[in-house]
Amino acid sequence: MKKLLILGAGTGGTIMANKMRKTLSREKWDITIIDQYKTHYYQPGFLFIPFGIYKAKDVVKPKSDFFPVGVNVIYSPIERIEAEKNQVLLDQGVVLKYDYLIIATGTKTAPEETPGLKGNLWHKSIFDFYTIEGATALAEHFKTWEGGKLVLNIAELPYKCPVAPLEFVFFADAFFTERGLRDKIDITYVTPLPGAFTKPRATKMLGELLDEKNINIIPDFNIAEVNNEEKKIVDYAGIEIPFDCLISIPTNMGDAMIERSGLGDELNFVHTDKHTLQSEKFDNIFIIGDAANVPTSKAGSVVHFMADIMEENLLCAIQGRPFTAHFDGHANCYIETGYGKGTLIDFNYDTEPLAGSFPFPGIGPFGLLKVTRMNHYGKLIFRWIYWHVLLKGKEMPIEAEMQMAGKKL
Amino acid sequence: MATKTFAGVSIEVNDDGYLVNSTDWTKKIAADMAKEEGIEITDTHYEVLNFIRTKIGNGENLTIRGIGKSGIVDIKGFYKLFPGAPLKKATKLAGVAKPTSCI
CATH class of the missing domain: 3.50.50.60 (FAD/NAD(P)-binding domain)
Structure with a gap:
């Protein structure tokens, strides 16, 4: 039995557990996800709490609601990764071996x-x-x-x-x-x-x-x-x-465990190839989301786009093929501007946010770099999408790679 | 692209006065640029500039925090060496590109 280990059950870890359980054969692959906490926070909702728009109860659910059947779940702090030995140490001396490791320990x-x-x-x-x-x-x-x-x-x-x-x-x-x-x-x-x-x-x-x-x-x-x-x-x-x-x-900062494992930069973010999402030091380690030191936004939309790339590249690595997916740094952010309106920006490593319509060129319904009521609804409806579609690793009508159609240069 | 004369040599610079080719850099150019910025260059300045050139040469991210952890100066010391906008001034004097912050 081969082993895939996922460290961290936030947005990135949870999406990858869902995606990889669908992709990898249950007879051949054992998947384990580890997190010290049992509560999943809808972090984009924190912004609304000080203004009384959301209450604490609107942004919390048990992590266990989002794990697929057939994935082992361990609630435990992580002591460190011993990458040279392909193993992770939990507290109290528990040792977990892996063939592939996904780091999704985020930032705090x-x-x-x-x-x-x-x-x-x-x-x-x-x-x-x-x-x-x-x-x-x-x-x-x-x-x-x-x-x-x-x-x-x-x-x-x-x-x-x-x-x-x-x-x-x-x-x-x-x-x-x-x-x-x-x-x-x-x-x-x-x-x-x-x-x-x-x-x-x-x-x-x-x-x-x-x-x-x-x-x-x-x-x-x-x-x-x-x-x-x-x-x-x-x-x-x-x-x-x-x-x-x-x-x-x-x-x-990234998790202190990254520092203990000797894998991070001065802020404990993991050295990551910004296009392949593979560790710069170890071929069987991949990093998703805020934990990576890639030069794009630390945000849920980025994690979602990274997940599509990582699924493909992880399969390439497992099957011994060259990488076929290429992460472009795509980020997509709804920005609340008050009074029931919002704006929207869409950008990547190389292209700055431009004006236009999104996601359908010329149609929208969302306006890029414009303040509209529709953009605000986009943000509100996203909470439902997050819990029901995104975390479960289901398809969304937005490409992982940033699109230029519908944008004004 | 504009050129500018430093230490008697004509060098290509961009609109913000940063060197276009990092390989053109010499200590004398740094000293001349420092004068323009009102900085009297010292050995500690050179140590910081070398640290920056090495970091950028290795393709690493450059941050104020990183320089504070370099063992050469702490962040307050870095501000004293390059008053006002230390990272912008230090990268200019180090002959590397102006740091682009990405968030």
Whole structure:
């Protein structure tokens, strides 16, 4: 019996378990998936919690709901990967051998990387919204907050779901306007990037939206510390920004197990070939999603596109054929802009987000780089698609490879 | 493509003043560029520039965090060496491409 081991049962690991169980023969292949936690979070939903649109119960389901029949499931922390020996050590000395390994251990926030961030004010005046704890604490805080300086700071690149901080400030603008508090709240977006986003056209479009909504932007800010006593953030060049309520996107890091296994970069993201998704060091290891150090967004849409590529390439590797699938860095992000509207961007390693219609050229129904009501519905309906189609590894009408049809150069 | 004279030699540069060919780079060019940026170049500067050239040469990602972990300077020290926008200035002086942040 050959063994395929999947580390991590988040979006990537769960999709791959579903896909590979369909693809690989049950007589010949044993598939095991390992995760230390039993709860699956719909992470795109965290953004909606501080504004009371979703509650915690709307974004959680048991992981076990999404595993296919015929896959072994182990709930356990992972001690390390011993790639030279083709084995994984769990805690308490359990050793699992593998023929092929998929790493899908994701990324998580590491607020402890910034001095003072997790200090006295943590979850009192300083919040994150990338964890269920942070998002729900912030929802409570916003219920009674009477206004002041609302500062959103991105600590460091890369971070998960790169458009979420923008969506957050757009939502905050609408939320406090609807409550009649907007004139008492000063919203500032503080980023290490030189502008609102990375690529020129999206940066221009999103920068104009910030301006239109009277949200200040402070670019090129690399946070060095949080001063809890004086309630301000300080960057390495000495620039200080005072806050009454700080929303932090902390440093993102891969799992500490990656560091223990000697497979990662300085942020514990695994060295990965950006086109084949194979480990740069070991031919029988593949990496999906946020855990990989590939230069594209850390986001669910990317994981979904990677999964199609990985399924094909893993089969190539198993059958001793050259790789036939090629990952282009495709990302596709619905961006909430408040007031029941949204915009949409679609891009890859080489092509920046362009205007046009999506997914059907000339028809849509979604508009790229445009603010429309339909784009907002796209985002809301995605939660259903995520639970019922995406995690189960079923077909979706969107190509893994980015398409140019319907786009304006 | 524009050219610029550094250390008495005419070198191709792009619109932002970065070297077009990383192989054109010499310590003298770096020293001349540093003057333009108002930086008095020291051995520590050169150590950082060499670190950057090696990283980029190996096709690795360059980040402020990575330089802070280089063992040459910490992040605060890096800001002191290249005030204001350290990564942009240091890559320029190292003769490599301006880092493109991708998220």
